[in-house]
Amino acid sequence: MRRKNAGVTLLELMLVVMILGLLTAIAVPGYRKYAIRASRADAKAALLTMAGQLERCFTRFNSYDSDDGCAVASGVTSTDGKYIVNITDQTSVGYSLEAVPQGGQADDEECATFTLDSASVKGVTGTEDPQRCWGR
Secondary structure: OOOOOOOOOHHHHHHHHHHHHHHHHHHHHHHHHHHHHHHHHHHHHHHHHHHHHHHHHHHHHOOOOHHHOOOOOOOEEOOOOOEEEEEEEEOOOOEEEEEEEOHHHHHOOOOOOEEEEOOOOEEEOOOOOHHHHHHO
């Protein structure tokens, strides 16, 4: 009579470990890239929120300038903490904003720092086209 094997061999176990390692090596970088791209929404939302505050100042004081009564704080952390939003230029007739990536989001080379000004010109400092970064 033949006896039936009840377990797995070391070779079968190593094959499963190798396949799992290969799948992980493929999946993790793809997921990381997706997570970075998804976090860009945090920068866009923070910039648009600050721009809205500045526009309300202009409606109220007829100026964007802090000397004329527009008290909008610079260096504000975005909702998810992925970006710091700064006012880089603030005059009575215009402003420029930037969202600088923080922590793991700083690895985003495609879009990097998001910019927005009072004329609604949207830009990025990364290697990707600004329309593509702002559109996704």
